[in-house]
Amino acid sequence: MELHNIEKLIEKYFDATTTVAEEETLRTYFSGDEIAPHLEQHAPLFNYFKKAKEERFTKQVPLKPRKNYLKWVSVAAIAVFMVGLYFYQPTSVPETLADEYTPEEIESAKEALALLAMNFNKGTEQLNHLEEFEKTTNKFLTKNN
Structure with missing residues (x-):
């Protein structure tokens, strides 16, 4: 691969005008062993994308909300209501x-x-x-x- 073409592709990449095929060419070039010394600074970027593409989320995602949360909210609401009833002191309404x-x-x-x-x-x-x-x-x- 010609070094001049790679430099042009890097410029196009940072201008956001590359095609998918051109980006694949850059990834292939930077995953190889023969990288020009002045272009080595870009290698971690393209290697990161390669590694990130292979990452997978392995934890289990709960699909139902936890019921304990709703139980505790209802208990707290009842407690607040009972405290309000305990401290409630009705005032007499004046007649005149x-x-x-x-x-x-x-x-x-x-x-x-x-x-x-x-x-x-x-x-x-x-x-x-x-x-x-x-x-x-x-x-x-x-x-x-």
Whole structure:
């Protein structure tokens, strides 16, 4: 095999433009004993591919999931549920607002709601003016058509 052809094939290989047959030629060349000294640096690469191709996975692959995992998850879920039930302390629901809030808090809330209602009514008054404007505009537009 000509050394010049091997150098061209190596350049093509690193440019990713070689064919399968050309790569096989490179593997054959680098698996031999007569490798040019300046090309010896590439020999481990091609020898690795040859060895990797022969490797096989020999361990058994489990096809079913392990049942123990599901058992332990269910046991843990039950344990968490039982701890939650043990520490659960129901609170009594207040029957009226006076049971839950002080009279000052209730008066403060009433004042806030009255202020909100007053401002809300101001906004609705503006909508009445808008409705009047719309009626007048519609009358004017229908007279012109």
